[in-house]
Amino acid sequence: MESYAPEAPPASINGTVDPRAPQPTVPAACLACRAKHLKCDGLNPCGRCKTSNSECVYVASRRGYKGPRRNTAANPNKRHASDSPPEAGGESCPMLLGAIAPTSTAPILPGFNQTMVIPDTPTSSYTATPTLGALQMYRNPYLNGMNGAVVEANPRPQQAQQTVPERCIDSFYYHFFPGHPAVLHKAQLLKMAKERNLEHLLAAMRWVGSLYIDVGPSRATFFEEAMRLVHAPDVAKDGFLVQAMVILLIGLDGSRQQEKAKDILLSAERLAIEIQLYTRAYATMHGGGNPRLEESWRRTWWDLFVVDGMIAGVHRQTSFLLFDIVADVGLPCEEHEYASGQIPRPMYLEDLDDQVFSGEDREFSSFAYRVASIRNLGRMMRLPPNPFPDDKNVDRIQSLLSNWRMHLPESKRHSLNKDCQLDEMMFQAHMINHACSIILHQPLSQLDSSPARDVTACAPHNAVQSGDNFNIHTKHIITAACEISKMVTYNVPITSHTHFFTCVLTLSSIVHLSKWALYYVHDEDDLRQQIRLNIGALNKLSSVWKAAANASVQVKGVAQEIYHEKKARQSNPSYWVGFSQEEIMGTMAADDGIMSEIDMLSSGT
Template sequence: MEPFSPEAPQSSTTSSSGSPTVSNDSPGTATTLSTLGVSATTDGRSSSQAAVPLSVPAACLACRGKHLKCDGLNPCSRCTSSNAECVYIASRRGYKGPRRNMASNPNKRHASSSPPYSGPTDSCPMMLGHTPVSIPPPPLPAFNPTIVLPEQSPISYTSTPALPHNIPIYRNPFAPTVMEPNAMALTTTTASGPPTTQPPAMSLPEKCFEAFYHYFHAGHPFVLPKEYLLRLLKEGSTPNLDVLMAAIRYVGSLYIEKAGPARATLLDEAVRLCYLPTTAKDGFLIQALLLIIVGYDGSCEQARARELLADCERLAIEIDLNKREFATMHGHGNPVLEESWRRTWWDLYVCDGMIAGVHRVTNFLLFDIAADVGLPCEEHQYLIGHIPSPMCMEDFDDQIFSGEDREFSSFTYRIAAARNLGRFMRMPNAMFPDSESVARVEALLTNWRIHLPDSKRDDLNKSCQLDEMMFQAHFITHACTIMLHQPLSQLDTSPVQAVTSCAPHRPVPSGDVFNEHTRHTITAACEISKMVTQAVPILSHTHFFTCVLTLSSIVHLSKWAIYFIEDEEDLRQYIRLNIGALDKLSKVWKAANTAWGQVKGTAQDIYRQKKAQQISPAFWVGFTQEQMITSINADEGIMSEFTSGMLTQVTRGHQ
């Protein structure tokens, strides 16, 4: 069905010469061609058979518009009897057709050879103040052009709600192309007034689809860009897209507060489709499983996530996703699809490393799997479809020695950071601070930092927008630094043993002085807290940032529990940043909500212990009165924050 034009539909009629003409009359005047022809013929026959009347110089507009005889009086007899306004104009003989941009006259029809409108005067749509004639609405399209979803979806409640039959809705094809598709207005024509503009009603699957690309896709950009995925869906010839769409809808529902019970149904449907015996084993299935794994992990379903991760890794190796030729063989000559397959392997690699690193239960299986997959391109190249020839990991490793000045994509530096994490996890346990294996891994981390190009040293791209791939690369490196040095530091972790949301408590004995491992640990924790200050929404980051913030908070709280520290106020600010970021992430991710409660509860316990220590006069030795007052005021402020936060947590638990 062609989209409805907001302009009047054009009706074709026949002129006196027999050639078709086009009338631009309003929709209210639309009449069938056969009806118009009969009217014209009848009028012509009656005029030829009637007696010739007394001629008058001119007819008034009312009589002329009705094709009735006028007696030429002013007012004429007909206008007198009908109480109508009688208006005369000059003769139109010799008229050559309608003039452009002619002034509007409420009593004059558009110039055309079309027969006149024969309806009653008070209902004629050519008159001012007329009542619009409603037009039956055309059938609604089978799908919304702005978002295509499989029509055979087995979830019945996700279908677009039916609209009332008496409300015709049309999509405006003339909306400016710069508008977002979902911002296109729907024109509703009613019998009581002019057209009104309403926002389009979106179904739950459409909302989930949009939320996926708005919030999640940038953090794990392996699924096809939105426009390219919609194109494949419209073609309808690609298998397993329904499986991928089910996983997309589930992940998107995590960001929709009112999804409610539908979220569990979407998850069950996505898992069911993935494990159907008829589901083909291909790259789209890998993508669907990976999305569900990330959703499971962020929703405190870590055991289920590990089960699916094992299946996903086994399947990826079985279909040779780790080989370079997979992208070419299954890309169907589409460079964007080929890039998507490369990104799917590498994102699975990175997620496997992050799950193993933060939870310390799995062992990063894919780190030991040989892979020669090409490296991903930059994000903006992927989104617009300008895919360069991919480079290899060997090119990245040899860049210093080959003498070639190359800058690799942010995704590549993210992969390199995850690979350093894998090397750390393969390191034997270091029993002593001067262990050679610790120095070797620290050299890897330092080399990663110092050889970053200038454009990759922060988390912003050249357009001063967030570079999520570099953001993740940096926090993976900081987290690896903490995990490497914290066991050898002198930061006693017994005060934070209750913080177990991401990984089991790791006891670290205290020491009399800070060694270099303590400095590395504290510095990395502070750098993670500083990442919260990026001028972007926290929810734009991957949920794995939750466990990195928790790891940073453990370091801060361990340091804060010390009897006296000089930079206590700065430390409190870092703790505030971490708690605030976890609070924001908890709006979507259950794992963040658990970590938020544990970190805040531990901070409150440490604060109470420090307040009890302040009762002793020995605590204030060396403090001036001003320092004492400042410290007490700061303590009251942070206590108020912790108390209100704990009350909020209790309230959430009862909801």
């Protein structure tokens, strides 16, 4: 949107400037003044907005911009394919791989600090008040009418440099919050922090936010401060402390400090049960009549519930303690409702369980379907150990997994919302469902897992013996592994997902590698592409999470071993009996191609 140009003051009759004439207008006017075609004094907030108690918002100007210059050097600020994708527009869906993105009309923001550009910076619907020179490019659907324009919300007139702690809080909301949206949104939380001591929660947020950006030695200081404050003897034992603990344990788990993470998880579970966070009354009693805070308490319980299940499922070292708690907390609402403060009356687990039989046509929030998905994992974990191939309990859990997928409304069957933006809650819900399928069926499959025995980054090796042919359980795990690899192809930054995606990708990779190690695979080219996708995704996640770096190294190492074994087999002429010359050359070229890419990833280039 164009800024208003300065007007020359009227001259007097003799050619001099009349001192009584109006002063020149400012170079930019706020949106409210522009909409009313009124002059703006350029302050923040401006005089008119301050008088009317309206939100005062400025946007950057494109005045004087004549398009890109030709024959210039590479621009270090240029956005590449790994950066945040364009928003939805026209007939195409730019979140899908291969879609043709519409021409961007986003204004160029002057003074952008390229040191703050994070590889694979995720798209977020979080509404913030960022500043230039920091993580200032938030996509705000409420200001832009979902047109994808990037705006600067409430810029500071002096464009003051953010402090490192402020940058880390913004990083938390931009990167981490969409995957675990339990705390209050930034404006509400900072306001509440002025009324009560929330330093332990802010400290946890600062440390996790620092994992995504370069803050130097401050990261270690933030971690020590957060750990000290959550364990302080005088800290209030309430929902805010549970929130701080959940944030810390997720960061610790992703940083390969799983023992510390388990200790904090146990403390968070005990505290949540002690203060009865799992009851319907907690939100009302401790919400202070604030619908947003009441919703935050509901989200705190259910996010802890989901995290407890994820850790139990992917690491297989805890028992999903909270699954056995009879909770009657209301289910969370949709993310846009939480962001806007328009919180509807909550629905409950019994509503979700009875939706097929009640005759009521209801659509639950994505967060609610995420809760339903993790509950299926809890039911699976309560099965007796070492099931037999014809165990009816296995069939019962498979029915739950299939029913969860079949009864999703049309808008929830993919990980994109109606505006073709990533729905992280549904992404996690589908991710959990596919992971459950692998964990359930892998012990009963006939796909020998020994080739991937060294992939232990997330869980111990699960020994599975080879069989004569592929049974139905083998088909289930191969299908689930392929679906997980497809989730990488959403044209969104990988680091925008919860770090638990690391272990789900590792599960998928174990299945792919076990299949690739077979003597002959008829769809070997597709299999290579899926292995390539998983390794690339793990490599991207490793820029933030040490757990992903460890998994990436192990998966690459096993892939290289399988490749060399296959090469040794191929040196025997009997291996190629029945192959045409074209098929032989194609197979060898494809093998060499994927290994050159894996070697390049291993060397960090």
